[in-house]
Amino acid sequence: MLWLKAFHVIFMVTWFAGLFYLPRLYVYHSVTADEPGKQRFRVMERKLFVMMTVGATLTAVFGVAMLIAAPGYMKLPWMHAKLTLVIALLAYHIWCYRLLAAFRQDANQHSERWYRLFNEVPSLLLIAIVILVIVKPM
Ligand code: HEM
Numbered sequence: 001m002l003w004l005k006a007f008h009v010i011f012m013v014t015w016f017a018g019l020f021y022l023p024r025l026y027v028y029h030s031v032t033a034d035e036p037g038k039q040r041f042r043v044m045e046r047k048l049f050v051m052m053t054v055g056a057t058l059t060a061v062f063g064v065a066m067l068i069a070a071p072g073y074m075k076l077p078w079m080h081a082k083l084t085l086v087i088a089l090l091a092y093h094i095w096c097y098r099l100l101a102a103f104r105q106d107a108n109q110h111s112e113r114w115y116r117l118f119n120e121v122p123s124l125l126l127i128a129i130v131i132l133v134i135v136k137p138m
Contacts, residue, residue, distance in 0.1 A: 001069055008062035011055050016126060018052020019089075022096055023119035029103055030112045038106070045100050056093055060086075077138045085129050092121055 022045060029041040063086075066073070073079045102108050110118075131137065 001066065004062050004066045004069065008059060008066065011058035011062060013055075015052050015055030015059050016122065018048050018055060019092070019096070019122040020119075022048050022052065022100075023115055023122075026099060026103070026108075026110075027112055027115040027119065030108055030110065030115055038103075042104055045103065049097060049100055052093070056090070076136075078132045078136045081138065082129055082132045085125055085132070089122070089125050089129075092125070 025041055025045050025048065029038065029045070032038050032041060099108075099110075
């Protein structure tokens with residue numbers, strides 16, 4: 001169980017590195033006008049997205065493995081709240097992919113300021129999820 005938890009947290013950090021940095025790349029990409037600059041961002045975004053998708057997958061694999069090893073967790077309200085927020089995080093991840101696809105086709109529709117606000121969402125989800133799993137307030 002402790003090994004599963006250790007790898008769960010390790011891959012969660014990998015996932016969040018991408019969730020924090022990819023939207024930050026979008027902030028700079030959205031104000032880049034020259035074609036070589038845009039192309040460089042596209043390559044960085046694609047590689048980062050692959051890395052964070054590996055992180056997301058392995059976080060989920062080790063998380064689900066813990067639930068299988070200790071099914072009693074599913075009776076606890078904080079785990080239900082946590083999994084609801086994880087679904088929101090996965091939706092954010094998919095949204096990141098859609099934005100990446102728009103940038104790839106040079107069809108971005110959002111401003112730099114919009115990306116700065118979008119970039120704050122994973123921080124809020126991280127704070128809420130960590131409080132739920134550590135403090136277990138419910
Ligand atoms: C499919 C997704 C996930 C599942 C099924 C899952 C499941 C679990 C389970 C069963 C535990 C053990 C809880 C305990 O011992 O108290 C755990 C621990 C933990 N999870 Fe997740 N989790 C998922 C995603 C996440 C995400 C996205 C984060 C971060 C934002 C996260 C952060 C943590 C942390 C920090 C711990 C360690 C808590 C401690 O120190 O005891 N998990 N997770």
